[in-house]
Amino acid sequence: MAEQKKKTIVSADSDEKLKNAKTVKPAKPVGNASGLRVGAVILWVVAIAFEVLALLVLLGKINIHIGSSLVQLIIFLVLDLICVIIGAQLWKKANHIQPASEKNKFKFWLWNNMGVVVCAFAFIPFIILLLTNKNVDKKTKTVALIAALVALVIGGAASYDWNPISVEEQTAAEAVFGEEQVVWAPFGKVYHIVDYDAAxxxxxxxxxxxxxTLTIGTVDQAIAAGRTRLCSFCAKRHNIEGLKTEE
Ligand SMILES: [Zn+2]
Structure with a gap:
């Protein structure tokens, strides 16, 4: 579409033009939800494998000969955390392409926050076995416990979907905008309606x-990019009701 080409706002006043000059780039394709989910699950399995390796180091079953066993523990916990977080980002992205129904609130929450559940499985068993193991020296126990708790909190916060969208909300937005182009800023969670002047x-x-810098695309592309709400100013300007809005 013509709107997808790079352009700047043209205004009668040249100073205004400079001030308001914007780079508008077309949105990326929405992507493949199934592919993202497969990637997420693979990363989560690898994360649990790193937790098992951390446990094996804790129990003295393996030694990868890098620093002390405490260093090895932390390395495995960090790798565990990285896989948990990247997996959750893929999962959340998939949910923004192919959202779940919010008819069942609990299922909706669980599906959106699968990453948080995995994060719990990726650190809590380690924490329990660490606390109940009597053969681990005090220093290792304390440092490993702090590391695992910090990883649990960071992983949980990064995996939580702070900006969920349901298939009902996605359908409502598609009904309003269809293939019409909307626009969004590099940060934030709202998309905006594009108006056109007389020219x-x-x-x-x-x-x-x-x-x-703005990105322009369909409302599906906006939602896939994490812009799940319509700007409340735009909604008022166009008298759009029935969509969740945010400033
Ligand atoms: Zn707006």
């Missing part, structure tokens, strides 16, 4: 004044 030039929502 056919795009006019962007005033809340985008601070953003030099």
């Amino acid at each position: 056919g030039e795009p006019v962007y929502c005033s809340s985008l004044n601070q953003s030099d």
Whole structure:
């Protein structure tokens, strides 16, 4: 589509033009939800494998000869954490492409936050075995416990879907916008409606004044990019009701 080409806002006033010049780039394709889910599950299995390796080091069953056993423990916990976090990002992305139904609130929460559940499985068994193991010296126990707890909190927060969307909300947004192009800023969780002036030039929502770079795409692409809410100013301007909005 023509709107997808790079363009800047043209205004009568050249100073204004400079001030409002924006780079508008087309959104990436929404991607493949199934592929992302497979990637997430593989990473989560690897994460649990790293937890098992950390446990084997703790129990003195393996030694990879890098530093002390405490160092090895921490290495495995960090690798565990990295896989937990990347897996959860893929999973959340898949949920923004192919959202779950919110008819059953518990299932909706669980599906969206599968990463948090995996994070619990990736660290809590280690923590329990660490606390109940009598053969581990005090220093190792303390440091490993702190490391595992910190990893649990960081992994949980990074895996939680702070910006969930349901298939009902996605369908409602598609019903309003269809293939119409919406626009969004590099950060945040809202998308905006593009207006056009008499000359056919795009006019962007005033809340985008601070953003030099915008992305334009369909509402499905906006949601896939984590922009799950319609800007409340845009909703008011166009009298759109029934969609979740946010400033
Ligand atoms: Zn707006």
